[in-house]
Amino acid sequence: MPSLLSSITAHLAPIDESLTSALALNESQRAWRNPLFWLANVGAHLGDSVLWAGITGLLWRRAGDDPARKRLLLGWMGAFAGAVFATLAIKRLLRRPRPGGGQFLYGPGADVHSFPSGHGARVGVILVWAEALWPGAGWLAPLIGLWIGWARVAMGIHYVGDVLAGIAWGWGMGWLTHRNVKRET
Numbered sequence: 001m002p003s004l005l006s007s008i009t010a011h012l013a014p015i016d017e018s019l020t021s022a023l024a025l026n027e028s029q030r031a032w033r034n035p036l037f038w039l040a041n042v043g044a045h046l047g048d049s050v051l052w053a054g055i056t057g058l059l060w061r062r063a064g065d066d067p068a069r070k071r072l073l074l075g076w077m078g079a080f081a082g083a084v085f086a087t088l089a090i091k092r093l094l095r096r097p098r099p100g101g102g103q104f105l106y107g108p109g110a111d112v113h114s115f116p117s118g119h120g121a122r123v124g125v126i127l128v129w130a131e132a133l134w135p136g137a138g139w140l141a142p143l144i145g146l147w148i149g150w151a152r153v154a155m156g157i158h159y160v161g162d163v164l165a166g167i168a169w170g171w172g173m174g175w176l177t178h179r180n181v182k183r184e185t
Helices: 002-023 035-045 049-063 067-094 118-133 140-154 160-184
Strands: none
Touching (some): 002 160, 067 118, 067 160, 118 160
């Protein structure tokens, strides 16, 4: 399996690096006064776990005594946690370096591995659960997901393949938990 994985990644790496280079902000666009920098900087944080934990807390409080709503939220939390922990395990196993030597937005980060994107995995879960948790507003999830994915690449934190793999992984985790929760209700 490792040799097959190595073969696949060796074949895909030049394509991934080329796409990433095309989407990354150049040096002049990374200036604090540049609107693209701010658009990417904000988008790169929209997938942060702390933000989504806060949103989940607000949704839990808003659910009140509604057991069906709380069951949905427990499913959402399970999908989210599963995607996050599985992503971290995969990162530790594969150890793909981040583009740009592992620099985050403000310096070196605790998670130096790039593949798959944890923010991408959270986007995948959000794509599955958005309509169930925010009826009528689920159409926003793909737009926010595109913003987050682009921003992670534009800021030089991930390769395009990292983000796509993370979204696919998170979508799978989200779909499995959503299907199980719907079956129980």
